[in-house]
Amino acid sequence: MVTELQTLARSLREHSLVKGLSDGHVDFLSGCTKNVRVAQGRFLFREGSSADELYLVRSGKIALEVHDGARGTIVLETIGADDALGWAALNPPYRWNIDAQAIEPTLLFAINGACLRQKLDADHSFGYVFTRRLMNEIHERLERLRLQALDVYRVRS
Amino acid sequence: MTNLLAEAPASVRPDVMIPEFLPITRARRDTRDVFTIELDVSARGGFSFAPGQFNMLYPFGMGESAISISGDPDCPDKLVHTIRAVGTVTKALQALRKGDIVGVRGPFGRPWPTSDACGKDLVIIAGGIGLAPLRPVIYHAVNHRDAFRKIAIIYGTRTPADLLFPKELEQWRGRLDLQVQVTVDAADRSWKGHTGVVTKHIGRTEFDPGNTIAMMCGPEIMMRFAARELERLGMPTESIWITMERNMRCGAALCGHCQFGPSFICKDGPVYRYDTVAHLLSVREV
Numbered sequence: 001m002v003t004e005l006q007t008l009a010r011s012l013r014e015h016s017l018v019k020g021l022s023d024g025h026v027d028f029l030s031g032c033t034k035n036v037r038v039a040q041g042r043f044l045f046r047e048g049s050s051a052d053e054l055y056l057v058r059s060g061k062i063a064l065e066v067h068d069g070a071r072g073t074i075v076l077e078t079i080g081a082d083d084a085l086g087w088a089a090l091n092p093p094y095r096w097n098i099d100a101q102a103i104e105p106t107l108l109f110a111i112n113g114a115c116l117r118q119k120l121d122a123d124h125s126f127g128y129v130f131t132r133r134l135m136n137e138i139h140e141r142l143e144r145l146r147l148q149a150l151d152v153y154r155v156r157s
Numbered sequence: 158m159t160n161l162l163a164e165a166p167a168s169v170r171p172d173v174m175i176p177e178f179l180p181i182t183r184a185r186r187d188t189r190d191v192f193t194i195e196l197d198v199s200a201r202g203g204f205s206f207a208p209g210q211f212n213m214l215y216p217f218g219m220g221e222s223a224i225s226i227s228g229d230p231d232c233p234d235k236l237v238h239t240i241r242a243v244g245t246v247t248k249a250l251q252a253l254r255k256g257d258i259v260g261v262r263g264p265f266g267r268p269w270p271t272s273d274a275c276g277k278d279l280v281i282i283a284g285g286i287g288l289a290p291l292r293p294v295i296y297h298a299v300n301h302r303d304a305f306r307k308i309a310i311i312y313g314t315r316t317p318a319d320l321l322f323p324k325e326l327e328q329w330r331g332r333l334d335l336q337v338q339v340t341v342d343a344a345d346r347s348w349k350g351h352t353g354v355v356t357k358h359i360g361r362t363e364f365d366p367g368n369t370i371a372m373m374c375g376p377e378i379m380m381r382f383a384a385r386e387l388e389r390l391g392m393p394t395e396s397i398w399i400t401m402e403r404n405m406r407c408g409a410a411l412c413g414h415c416q417f418g419p420s421f422i423c424k425d426g427p428v429y430r431y432d433t434v435a436h437l438l439s440v441r442e443v
Contacts, residue, residue: 063346065346074344075344080351153342
């Protein structure tokens with residue numbers, strides 16, 4: 001009989017952040033994970049609230065936003081299938097510093113931050129492999145933000 | 158000068174330095190600072206060009222500017238240019254209306270290697286006004302769809318208001334045999350498309366890195382980042398093609414204004430294989 005956890009582990013394995021991890025590591029991770037659905041227009045999290053989960057997007061689209069009194073809401077980046085978001089759940093003070101709004105119906109894996117932190121600390125082999133993957137994800141995000149910050153399409157006189 | 162041109166057979170370019178005078182049949186505004194003009198080429202029996210080539214356009218008394226042809230190479234009865242109004246010449250072109258005359262020299266330059274892409278996947282990456290020089294490639298690829306395997310168009314621009322050719326992008330996106338990704342660098346909440354840079358979408362596009370030709374046009378920094386991403390996915394640099402932009406004057410490699418390292422962009426470019434110019438892109442003095 002296939003348990004709910006096994007089904008979750010199987011679908012979790014399809015996400016690029018998890019793909020290729022050992023069965024033991026995926027099982028380990030599944031224990032901290034649940035499925036989350038966010039309706040279009042709803043917020044996954046808001047700036048200032050407690051960052052309790054790391055998210056792996058399965059489908060849909062999330063806008064990462066900041067609100068500025070003078071400029072209104074600014075979309076920083078949209079995140080879609082196979083992306084991850086929520087490093088704040090792994091780093092003190094565990095608070096979101098942006099808003100995340102679903103601009104399409106979105107399905108995600110939500111990995112409990114406290115549970116994940118505990119596992120990263122308890123199993124250094126898992127911790128190393130998973131942190132390397134997160135580092136790669138963060139590196140790619142940083143590269144994109146650099147290009148975005150250059151504002152390359154602005155007309156310079 | 159008009160008499161001299163009148164004596165020459167319509168289909169023969171009398172001299173690369175002498176402009177032909179063509180009337181505008183249509184002028185339209187695309188975005189805040191981008192516009193498109195169509196020129197009447199019926200008197201000269203059409204205007205053949207290859208995707209990626211450019212003309213020197215001359216609004217009288219204002220000087221010339223090198224402008225890529227943005228029309229359909231399979232429809233030589235229309236000569237189309239999409240232009241960003243940024244300087245004296247392009248602003249003068251923007252002020253012209255239907256019936257006004259434009260001096261035209263060309264076509265010049267090395268075109269996109271569309272025949273090299275036959276039988277392969279084709280990835281087209283455009284940034285900002287860079288979609289205009291690539292639109293002839295897209296027209297060509299769509300007109301000859303069976304000649305290519307997968308075709309992907311990845312287009313990034315500054316804001317939703319800066320999107321070029323939105324109706325055509327929508328048409329191409331509606332086709333099942335094209336992958337089209339459009340993204341903007343900055344947006345407010347009313348924009349429901351992608352926000353972020355083009356490089357992100359390269360990795361989300363289906364193509365075989367070992368059997369693909371990539372063609373890119375946009376700001377040099379964008380092309381460098383995009384080329385790096387293509388390389389990371391396993392694409393050889395010999396399969397990546399880019400366009401270069403420099404101040405061009407004569408269009409015939411005589412004046413030297415567009416020298417880029419050992420080459421002249423007007424003659425040896427504007428389309429270059431990436432591995433032949435990559436080492437020059439980060440050289441400050443070039």
